[in-house]
Amino acid sequence: MADGAQVADEEQEQPRRPRRARPAAKGSDGSVPATVAARRAAEQVADFTGRSPECVISIDRADDGWKVGVEVVESRRIPDTQDVLAIYEVSVDRRGELVSYRRTRRYARGQLDERCR
Numbered sequence: 001m002a003d004g005a006q007v008a009d010e011e012q013e014q015p016r017r018p019r020r021a022r023p024a025a026k027g028s029d030g031s032v033p034a035t036v037a038a039r040r041a042a043e044q045v046a047d048f049t050g051r052s053p054e055c056v057i058s059i060d061r062a063d064d065g066w067k068v069g070v071e072v073v074e075s076r077r078i079p080d081t082q083d084v085l086a087i088y089e090v091s092v093d094r095r096g097e098l099v100s101y102r103r104t105r106r107y108a109r110g111q112l113d114e115r116c117r
Contacts, residue, residue, distance in 0.1 A: 031094035034059050034066065041068035041090040044098045049074075049088075057087065065093040074106065081110035 032040070042053040051072045058069035068090045075084035086106045091099040 031065065032096040034061075037066035037092050037096050038068050040096040041066070041092050041098075041101075042070050044092075045070045045072060045088050045090060045101060048101060054085065062091065065091065065096075065099065067091050069104075081108070083109040085109055 031037075038056040038059050042056055045051075045053055049072060051074060054071045054073055056068060057071050058067075060067045070088045070090055072086050072088060073083050074086045077083050084106060085108075086103050088101050089104045090101040093099050
């Protein structure tokens, strides 16, 4: 039984090979997938605004790429329910490169959106 335990210990001690990042798969039309488009849109909003995105709130395929909605904290307040957030609409092309961005809405975190009821 000691030999079996020793073999099990040796198996556990072997280092695991790190996973390699896979390149993003492209669609049949050469476009980046939605996950890549969303990530790039959020990064580009951060680059232009200097603020970290909270989350991606929407993504829609467009004829020439993707339209992505990105939520950003524009001003932190105490309590945090009074933080000022904004939604940016970002257009990226088929390669995930920025085409345009604009702020479409600004609101307090605790404010309910009447359009979502």
